[in-house]
Amino acid sequence: MNQDVVLKSEIKCPECGYRKVETMPTEFYLWRYECARCHMLLQPLQAECCIFCSYGSIPCPPIQLSNEKDGCRCYKK
Template identity: 35%
Template sequence: MNDIVLEILFSNKLTCPECGAQEKIEMDSEEKSRIYECDTCNEVIQTNDDECCICCQYGEVKCLPEQVKWN
């Protein structure tokens, strides 16, 4: 019998679309931020209307609610 393994990742790495800098962040299960300010170039980045948050659009992994939904 196959066991289902659920792994929820609480850390993420955001990549700035302007300068390419990467920043490691810890994700909050309740927070779904749509705005991010890059620490390197200070550009304020907003998500597209079709993405739920900054992690889903610019992160290596989806936000916590989206991870749970797909697992």
């Protein structure tokens, strides 16, 4: 099945609420991200694979392509 992958996701900082749209990498998981406003270093929440699955509006590309009905065990929104 051909599935379109969305590469833009809006990250929301849990500390200050700042939102920024970022392009997601397709070859690796992003494990660290610095908020542009408050400079808090974001890391994935427990049991999640990357900052996009933890703080983004769209899950990362590997999760989007997952064959599981709910995407992946780590994507719980």
